[in-house]
Amino acid sequence: MSIPMVDLKGQYESLKTEIDSAILQSLAETRYILGPNVQAFDREAAEYLGARHAISCASGTDALHLGLLAAGIKPGDEIITSAFTFIATGEAIRYIGADPVFVDIQPNSLNLDPEQIRAAVTNKTRAILPVHLFGQAADMNEIKAIADELGLFIIEDCAQSFGGAYQGKTTGTIGSVGAFSFFPSKNLGCYGDGGLITTNDDDIAAQIKLLRNHGSSQQYHHDVIGYNSRLDELQAVILRIKLKHIDHYNRRRLEVAKNYNRLLAGSRFVTPEIPSDRDHIFHQYTLLCDGRDAVREHVLAREIACAVYYPIPLHQQKAFAGTTQPVLPVTEATASRCLSFPIFPEMSEDQVEAVCEAILSA
Numbered sequence: 001m002s003i004p005m006v007d008l009k010g011q012y013e014s015l016k017t018e019i020d021s022a023i024l025q026s027l028a029e030t031r032y033i034l035g036p037n038v039q040a041f042d043r044e045a046a047e048y049l050g051a052r053h054a055i056s057c058a059s060g061t062d063a064l065h066l067g068l069l070a071a072g073i074k075p076g077d078e079i080i081t082s083a084f085t086f087i088a089t090g091e092a093i094r095y096i097g098a099d100p101v102f103v104d105i106q107p108n109s110l111n112l113d114p115e116q117i118r119a120a121v122t123n124k125t126r127a128i129l130p131v132h133l134f135g136q137a138a139d140m141n142e143i144k145a146i147a148d149e150l151g152l153f154i155i156e157d158c159a160q161s162f163g164g165a166y167q168g169k170t171t172g173t174i175g176s177v178g179a180f181s182f183f184p185s186k187n188l189g190c191y192g193d194g195g196l197i198t199t200n201d202d203d204i205a206a207q208i209k210l211l212r213n214h215g216s217s218q219q220y221h222h223d224v225i226g227y228n229s230r231l232d233e234l235q236a237v238i239l240r241i242k243l244k245h246i247d248h249y250n251r252r253r254l255e256v257a258k259n260y261n262r263l264l265a266g267s268r269f270v271t272p273e274i275p276s277d278r279d280h281i282f283h284q285y286t287l288l289c290d291g292r293d294a295v296r297e298h299v300l301a302r303e304i305a306c307a308v309y310y311p312i313p314l315h316q317q318k319a320f321a322g323t324t325q326p327v328l329p330v331t332e333a334t335a336s337r338c339l340s341f342p343i344f345p346e347m348s349e350d351q352v353e354a355v356c357e358a359i360l361s362a
């Protein structure tokens, strides 16, 4: 049985009638830039997430960049973050000329370790940037306590956690700014690039609205040097339809993950934790194991997809040569032991069993 990492085709087929007709309608309306669907999606996303403001933009990378800018991060500022993440987390910090300060992760959650944060604070530190990796919220109480005590911003990287929550609060509404990605394979994905910034701060929201649209709130009046970073109207059409199903999608992902955990219990593979105080939405299902590369080859040979997220942590990437190279033992061990497996809302029990059979026979 051939099993992909995600089944984008299956999901499109199930929504095809609604999506096709809404796209045709939008094409006919011809309001392609910041049109009615973008405006409605921003409102609907804010309502769904419980944020005072949600402002869509062109990608998750831009969401981080604009969020950092709107929070007033300047060149030379230090931002404490995780190195066990996608490159965009660090790139966005660099776009501003600020410095990422990488600290280690927790071995169980693979998220930023609050205990490491304090030791990394200097008089240049301006923000903490936790990544809610693989759909699980970081330890936000501890992170918020440090940020509040030291007067730091929290920029949440929610690219993988749309709808995930920490003690009942959705990710992206706990810190100063939340940054989401709608890359097609994300748990809320569009059919191209897209992103969203959330905030409860009116000034930050106003700044982001300017920044995403050439620094302008009135045509041909430009208050600041901004960017062209608007969500495409057609992507907003798709996202509005998919947003109605996100609870179901996230619930199904959790069910699949629980099934995996049950079938792999007691094996040599370390299964992901499912803490009771947060809603984990399992953007990825990731195991830790010794001999990872051999397991990967074994599973791939059975036509079952699996992938390493992430083989090289950011502090070891060439792009970050020149920044301080800390030793991050948990991050480095995790990068050599992690392997992610197919997980998507449409995944059947038979498919989960087939993946587990392949894993366990490795």
Ligand SMILES: Cc1ncc(COP(=O)(O)O)c(C=O)c1O
Binding pocket: 059, 060, 061, 062, 085, 086, 088, 089, 131, 157, 159, 160, 180, 181, 182, 183, 193, 194, 195
């Ligand atoms: C943790 C993380 N941050 C940021 C991004 C950037 O999002 P995008 O690809 O939409 O620019 C991603 C997406 O892959 C991500 O996984």
